[in-house]
Amino acid sequence: MSSFEVIGGNKLHGEIVPQGAKNEALQILSAVLLTAKPVTISNIPDILDVNLLIELLEDIGVKITRTSRDTCTFQADDIDADYLASEAFRKKGGRLRGSVMFAGPMLARFKRAYIPKPGGDKIGRRRLDTHIIGFEKLGARYEYDDVAGCFKLSSPQLKGTYMLLDEPSVTGTANIVMAAVLAEGTTTIYNAACEPYLQQLCRMLNCMGAKISGIGSNLLVIEGVNVLNGTTHRMLPDMIEIGSFIGLAAMTQSEITIKNAGVEHLGVIPDKFQQLGIQFNITGDDIHIPAQDVYEIQTFMDGGILTIYDHPWPGFTPDLLSIVLVVATQARGSVLVHQKMFESRLFFTDKLIDMGAQIILCDPHRATVIGLGRKHNLRGITMSSPDIRAGQALLIAALSAEGKSVIQNIEQIDRGYQYIDERLRHLGADIKRVN
Known part of the structure; x- marks a missing residue:
């Protein structure tokens, strides 16, 4: 110590x-899982939480080239989706609340995801209901494994829908947006969070080929696409x-x-x-x-x-x-x-x-x-x-x-x-x- x-x-x-913004980094870095193409991100903060998230990405198969302490290129073209169900991931991912942000991209692209019990600050109750309910409305099924201590989510194909969030959760909105960009049809999210960091995520996804409108408001409309491309992004x-x-x-x-x-x-x-x-x-x-x-x-x-x-x-x-x-x-x-x-x-x-x-x-x-x-x-x-x-x-x-x-x-x-x-x-x- x-x-x-x-x-x-x-x-x-x-x-x-x-x-660079810590709260943006946890969303932006998770979004690299949505494509097999290279994504280059700059102004990454060199802090423990973000570096742990980068380690987790590497653990599940993301190729990472760190050209400097604040710039990385990520390529998620050979992902081991089942690693997220392993005890090793649960132990490491459980130390970081930001690991919950992997669920949306993994569910959208690989049809299954796992969420360990979240870590992070001990500042009071920080529920995951908004995330889970949003995934369910998109057609995902979930169950909680008491022994493993994680949520399991799966869906053969996510379907676009209308949803009114119970609270404008930033991480919840981001996770649902990342799931919806590859869903079939149109997703409308009302009472969405509209923080600058979420706006950054939506703009980055649009640069990758997503179709998101209403950015900066509490009403997001997402037309699902089949595949996303790579991009370059700088954090606030x-x-x-x-x-x-x-x-x-x-x-x-x-x-x-x-x-x-x-x-x-x-x-x-x-x-x-x-x-x-x-x-x-x-x-x-x-x-x-x-x-x-x-x-x-x-x-x-x-x-x-x-x-x-x-x-x-x-x-x-x-x-x-x-x-x-x-x-x-x-x-x-x-x-x-x-x-x-x-x-x-x-x-x-x-x-x-x-x-x-x-x-x-x-x-x-x-x-x-x-x-x-x-x-x-x-x-x-x-x-x-x-x-x-x-x-x-x-x-x-x-x-x-x-x-x-x-x-x-x-x-x-x-x-x-x-x-x-x-x-x-x-x-x-x-x-x-x-x-």
Whole structure:
């Protein structure tokens, strides 16, 4: 197990380029299974979860040529579909929730798929019902194998249909879309997720020969085709990392420029950080955050305390609520953070309270933050990262705190942020990795 040792209080300065989007990568990389032709993908983040997914692709027979750490060519022309039923795949695939994304492509192309019990963050209940129900509506049969601990799906030929999703699940929508592109007939998906990363997937599939319309809306229409071709695709910058860097600059009173931020794809993210009082300038595709001594949380027009909550796109992403909560601790004013989608994501607040933050955890979904306005700095402590996003939030807190902090279980952070310690050192952070 590794730890970060952080000496907080340094003001950072410089430019940083966001990595490729983790949440896009898990969908895009799975889609290479839909064709026997070469698919080249660039701006791949070099992080644990994505590298594990690439290993899984290689294990089932995908030929992979890695021309650089962020660019790979994949060719799925000799796939061992039954390997997904093996104990080896269940053990490795069970470590990564993203492995569920293989089901749609495998079911569409090879008529059978297996889904191990999903791994990933322990942030609350994350059901697979949307995936399974969608596959069933396309004509697939499924059963659960209690001994093997996986779902088995099969269909001689998927058939297009109309479906209204019970929730706009991003991974659920992506999985169903990947199954539907090779189905017979037309599939209409209402209440579909419409995140930029899902839009990226649909555009990539269309470049491969799929016929998807309604991209960017919650109503997707997919005309099935017989075969897909290869393509070249570049992934978007990671919006979660961009939000993290905005929060980092504010917390540490630093001047940071985020280069090539993909501003047009950030939605309401910049607005939410401005509501916390953080100033920044957008020039072209770059975001410049000047050093700011004090930032003050806005109130609603009637004077009510600001509430920031998560919501499916184009609402605010739940992955940034941990960052918002941490950043608010040193703002002037108060905010209610309402995490609607996951019931365990706010449980890291006890560590911030130990650092001196004033937070009231109302229940598993809501926390009220009373900003200290820098009257009292956070203090360094020893803590453990519970999940990817909370880990990054705690790292930001440590960088702004007085004294030394030790963050344990940093493999959780490495799952979502590439070379984060090296990149922060280039900005002037005092951080080292201890094995």
